[in-house]
Amino acid sequence: MGYVAVKGGQEAIAQSNLGLAYARVRSGRVLAVEDILAGMRPLVDQVMSESSLYDEELAALAIKQAGGSMEEAVFLMRAHRSTLSRLYYTTATSTKEMFVERRISASFKDIPGGQLLGIAHDFTQRFLDFDLLTETEDEAIRKAAAYEEQSANTEVPLMDLRRLPKVVDYLEEQGLFETAPFDDSEPDDITKRSIQFPTSRSQRLQSLTRGQTGAVTSLGYAEIRGYGVANHPNIGELRVGQLPLHVADPRRAEDEEDAYYIGSVTVTEVESFIPIDVADESGKTKMSFSIGYGLTFGQNETKAIAMSILDYSLEHPAENHPTSDEEFVLLHVDSVESTGFISHLKLPHYVTFQSLLDGIRKIKGGTE
């Protein structure tokens, strides 16, 4: 009788996958993609940002398929992203065109255009609301209707939300802010060419914006807590809103006026102001402001703020601070990479372990 290869591996995987699929439907309840879109917006925003793929429905689908695992959802989205053809780049967009839903500044009490608190968790009281355990659809409909009615009857000051000035413009006018020279050069696309060190600013910003929220937040935290140069950045402006995107007519690419509007994406933008020493023409040192910049798909405020801090720290590195080390920061914030490599440790390592055993035994044998 001949020897056959054990087919166990294939069987085990098949069964495991079946078990996983079963676990998702075992209770008989189905989580509709619409439910995720309706009730878990921040989760959808986080997934879109970490996958660097803006599609709310796909993100909700990924969350559903992944059973709520962020690691898995982002993985699904990124893998899907790999299959998509890259047909166009949008035209350069200014966030001044944003239809603002929320806009605050921690640096000035009053800003041209006004502060708009918008919708955020910032000032909620974090008490668990046990009424939510028994919330019904009818109740939800009634609550929504009551708010809409109250809203309609409230006087609000008029604000042109589509043309709000930037706080940084004010600083520039006052001569307190170093205007960077206008740079229209083509940015690098890190999904088309892997980053090389030293990196360009566009490579850094892209790496940070698609970084895992926790990783970027932790490093930003370390930076302002003392392991870095930006010890107390001031948020000059944080805005959340809809940013319109355009694609140029390929037949008339230079004609920006005729570019096609393809839709709007929700973005969060943060401009942090950090004081910095600069030298003027006669060589004298004076103090000015520099900007740390953060931008994310979706409403991801903490990440955008942390990103702005890290942008500053990498743009103005100081010796000996890990958050100034671009390799340390940029190579370790990607969710797919970090979770992938860590989880690969679960793979069989029998052969390398055997090799190690042999080595240890030889050494032991040698010293006895």
Place this chain on the structure above:
Amino acid sequence: MTKESPVLSLRGMNKQFGEGCSRCIEKPENLEKNYCPNCGTVYACRDISFDLYKGEIIGIVGESGSGKSTLMRSLYFDSEVTDGEYLLADYKDGQENVFGSSLQQQKWIRNMLLGMVYQNPLLGLRMEFSSIANIAEKMIAANHRNVEAMFSRGHELLDKVNIPTFRSSEAPKNFSGGMQQRVQIAKALSNNPPVLLLDEVTTGLDLSVQADVLDLIKTIQRELQISMIVVSHDLAVIRMLSDRTIVMYNGEIIEEGLTDQVLEDPQHAYTQQLVYSLL
């Protein structure tokens, strides 16, 4: 090369930190000490020139800010100069400026023709490796591939610097300051370089330990006839070791000559201050 030709020659070496400006470029009279109050540019080394002959020790003395450490770093390629000519008898017969050579050539020179002992042993040693591996590092960089031969040479050198053989497999991080300096010396000698650079090697050590290390350096120099440049802010060290002395102040050489002469009959006001404070 004839006996009169120097082993190492430096001509017009300049090092500045900063771009300079209209007030200070080529206008040394506008400088305060060695920096420009207008643009903040520091002229750390200005027009440094000297020759080192075979078998002699030159001492370079100056206070902090004199430029002596910058000079040492430049000689060992730890930092780049602004301009100047650096000739070594054992590199292309002393005909080519070492400052202009390629990085690969500089690495070769650093490995084969120069030995360096830093004030801070962290700069000269790998603290996580055994002391004998530290010594072997230079030999390996010179393409030696026989472990026994390197062990042998390493032990020979450790012996020369009075470190017992049983400590050769220990890492220098566990050694005293004086011992760490001695490991550095052994390492610097491993490829028999014609020139040894010693940067404040006894500063920070206990006085008795200092005496030990200085004694060792003098012995080695006698036995191996190796040429040395010793930098120190301490005139006593310079007096003990060097045949000739160069005094640096604000980035310039203000006085030089035979050590005895400089000590007995200092010309420059600053040198006089130094010498009188020694007594």
Place this chain on the structure above:
Amino acid sequence: MNYQGNYAFLDENSKMEIRRTILKAVAIPGYQVPFASREMPIARGWGTGGLQVSLSLIGEDDVLKVIDQGSDESVNAVNIKKMIADTTGVATTIHTGEATLIQSRHRIPEVPLTEDQILVLQVPLPEPLRAVEPSERKTKAMHAYGEYSVSWLHLFEQIVRYGKTAMHSDYPVIVNRRYLMAPSPIPRFDNPKLNHNDGLVLFGAGREKKIYAVPPYTEVVSIDFEDHPFEVESFAGAACRLTGLTDVFLDELVDEATGETYYLTNDQSYLLETLNAKQETAAGGIRHD
């Protein structure tokens, strides 16, 4: 699964870019060529680099073999093989001799490669100098200047501490007398197989975004010292319990019943082929697989 995507998953532009990277790697043996690694349907760290190389090279006429730890049935190998087969429909085999494209994690097959074969090895950490220098920028410069003495220093330190070298797998080699290369976590036993082999060996690191190569008939030498020459694992002269083979890499196992240690040939398909060949000669019987 009803696969609806492009042949071999990657779009044609991606395949072209990866092939260009591979060509460059073959032209500079042992040199790590950066590439824009795509996210794949399997996790980073689980073979996405090797997978991208395989997917950009595979064609309808290929016969694919995938192994992990020397086994065709290892869960990770099965997963990868399935993914490639599902997206291409290529024939697969467990027999090394029948394959045209072999993707492997941590082993080189015992059956020597032929000129018609390509071996793709999965690499977790492509940088052989990473243990001594964490910075990519610095290691890049070290490769440019051929400054590798720190690797020998590492070996030297091991000899000081243990009396012998103590690197077990992923043992660094010098390729074509120029570049220091990490051969991937294959055991030392497999390093000599790279030297002047007939086939093309490619290395893919997806997460680190590098591809490198050892072209056929290239000199590959493991670093060592004159008086401490490179040594492979020896298994203390043990033999495979089933086949009696002694010159193969062996797995160490414990007999549950008797508690005794025994060894089996790690290369699973080679083990089967040897057994079946023995049986044929012994009983003139039919080969099963």
